[in-house]
Amino acid sequence: MKQKRHLAVxxxxxxxxxxxxxxxxxxxxxxxxxxxxxxxxxxVKNNIKTILFSGDLYDQQKALLTEVVNETVIAFKKFGENYxxxxxxxxxxxxxxxxxxxxxxEAVSALSHIEAICPNFVVVDNTNRKIGDSILIQGVxxxxxKEHFATKLSEVSEVAKQADTYKHYLMIHQTPEGIGxxxxxxxxxxxxxxxxxxxxxxxxxxxxxxxxxxxxxxxGNPIHRDLADAGHKKGFLVMNLLAPENGMKFIELKGYPxxxxxxxxxxxxxxxxxxxxxxxxxxxxxxxxxxxxKDFNTSLExxxxxxxxxxxxxxxxxxxxxxxxxxxxxxxxxxDEDKPNQEE
Numbered sequence: 001m002k003q004k005r006h007l008a009v010x011x012x013x014x015x016x017x018x019x020x021x022x023x024x025x026x027x028x029x030x031x032x033x034x035x036x037x038x039x040x041x042x043x044v045k046n047n048i049k050t051i052l053f054s055g056d057l058y059d060q061q062k063a064l065l066t067e068v069v070n071e072t073v074i075a076f077k078k079f080g081e082n083y084x085x086x087x088x089x090x091x092x093x094x095x096x097x098x099x100x101x102x103x104x105x106e107a108v109s110a111l112s113h114i115e116a117i118c119p120n121f122v123v124v125d126n127t128n129r130k131i132g133d134s135i136l137i138q139g140v141x142x143x144x145x146k147e148h149f150a151t152k153l154s155e156v157s158e159v160a161k162q163a164d165t166y167k168h169y170l171m172i173h174q175t176p177e178g179i180g181x182x183x184x185x186x187x188x189x190x191x192x193x194x195x196x197x198x199x200x201x202x203x204x205x206x207x208x209x210x211x212x213x214x215x216x217x218x219x220g221n222p223i224h225r226d227l228a229d230a231g232h233k234k235g236f237l238v239m240n241l242l243a244p245e246n247g248m249k250f251i252e253l254k255g256y257p258x259x260x261x262x263x264x265x266x267x268x269x270x271x272x273x274x275x276x277x278x279x280x281x282x283x284x285x286x287x288x289x290x291x292x293x294k295d296f297n298t299s300l301e302x303x304x305x306x307x308x309x310x311x312x313x314x315x316x317x318x319x320x321x322x323x324x325x326x327x328x329x330x331x332x333x334x335x336d337e338d339k340p341n342q343e344e
Contacts, residue, residue, distance in 0.1 A: 004242045006135060008050040009039055011236035012173075012204035012219035015095065017059035018068050022257070022275040029068060031256055033075040035222050038253060039236060040083040049085050050131060050241070054204030054219050055093025055142060055173035061110045062098060076118040087120045089129060091139035093173040093204055100144040103151060109141070124171070126152055128159060135241050136166040138198075142173040142205065146187040149174055153194045160197035167241055168197055173204040178212040183307050185326050190216035199244040208232060209250065217248070223256045227277055228301060230259045261299070302328045 016032040023029075039051065058064060058072075090111055097107035111123050122129060124139035131137060138156045143149040153172070160168040174187035190212045195201055201216045207229060209220030223234050234256070239248040259275045262268050268276050279299060295308035303325050310321045 006050065006132070006241045007046065007048045008052055008239055008241050009043055009048055009236055010052045010054070010202050010219055010239065010248075011035075011039060011222050012054035012202070013056040013093065013207055013221035013225075014053075014223075015056055015059035015221065015225050016068060016072055018065055019059075026067075027257075029071060031223060033071060035253065035256075036075055036079050037082070039222075040079060040086060042251070043086050044083065046238075048238070049087065050135075051086055051088040052137065052169070052171060052202060053088055053090040054171045054202050055091045056095040056204060057090065057093070057114070058096055058110050059225075061096055064110070073113070073117055076114050076121060080118045080120050084120065087122060088118075089122050089124050089137050089139070089171075091171045091173055091204070092123065092125050092141035094142040094144075097142065101142055101148075102144055103148045126156070128156070130166070131241075134165075134167055136160065136163050136168050137171070138168070139171040140173075143187075146174070149187055150194075153188070153192070157194040157197055167199050167244065169241065170195070170198045170201045171204070172201060175205060176203055176212060176216065176218070179206050179208070179210070179218065181303075183303060183321060183325060185322055199241075200239070202237075209235075209237075215244075222253050224258045224275065227259045227261065227299065230261055230277075234258075 014032055014035060016029065018026060018029040043049070043051065058068070092101075092109040092111050094101070096110040098110070099107045101107040109123065109125065114121050115123050124137055125141040126139070128136055128138040138159065140149065140152045140156060143152065149172075156170060160170075172188070175184060176188050176190050177186045178190055179186070190201070195216060198215065203216065203218050206218050207221040207225065208218060210218040212218060217237070219237060221229070221234060222236055224230075233252050235250055235252040237248045237250055240246055257273055257275050259277065260268055262276050262278055263281050264278045265281070268274060277299070295312075296305065300308075306324055306328070307321065310324070314320070
């Protein structure tokens with residue numbers, strides 16, 4: 001007997017924006033929106049009707065350019081026209097929220113206006129959607145405090161327990177344990193019993209793709225956003241929602257520019273198609289004997305700079321370091337990629 005299939009595409013953290021750097025003729029905004037249509041074409045070609053999106057559609061919701069909003073609305077209207085049989089189920093990420101999202105004082109979601117104009121774009125924040133008679137999709141948007149997220153996780157977990165005839169899938173947008181950097185404060189434990197009723201959990205927010213446990217996966221972003229993505233392949237996932245035990249497949253999205261680190265005099269293959277960040281060679285810089293360029297330079301992320309400074313002056317009080325990292329906005333140094341344009 002032929003095995004039943006219900007394939008789904010899963011992606012996250014598109015971060016639509018008109019970035020300041022490497023934005024020749026508005027190419028970066030164009031590339032963000034092109035991802036939607038590349039995924040749509042893939043779905044049509046492979047007879048896939050379900051798309052799951054794990055948050056952060058926008059990059060700068062508090063300072064969205066009119067151009068970004070207008071072009072995004074146009075793109076989603078066109079998506080609905082071009083792919084009427086495909087439905088995107090989405091949750092709200094922290095970059096999609098105008099304020100801190102708290103229980104009892106929920107933030108306005110930037111996804112609401114997309115849902116209003118695109119009939120096949122469905123927001124599943126703290127709710128669920130049934131697909132056919134066998135699949136249940138649930139979502140929890142980003143919450144500022146892990147205690148608030150834990151409360152909502154418990155609620156959706158109970159729903160999954162009661163609907164025991166379904167295959168259950170959960171989308172979240174938090175920082176889980178097991179991402180590979182112990183210095184970054186985490187919001188949730190992938191081995192929490194509250195995740196047990198779900199056949200799989202798709203987590204946005206962290207831009208690397210990584211399967212942390214058998215049923216908990218960091219989705220990752222589909223294209224390069226900043227220098228932290230250098231060296232990483234980007235794309236989306238495909239899973240048979242009726243047979244999650246068969247795992248998932250990573251589909252690389254090719255043809256998009258990538259961030260590359262290079263020395264000032266180093267040749268880069270296809271440089272005109274890349275986002276090349278040049279760095280000087282250390283042996284060409286007049287340094288003091290005790291200078292530490294490796295641990296203290298502007299190419300490092302904020303949490304790395306803070307961690308290196310902590311190691312330099314203390315290196316013992318780990319709790320103090322975690323508190324300091326917790327004060328960093330989204331735990332990283334605002335680069336030119338994160339800053340709004342001057343018009344914003």
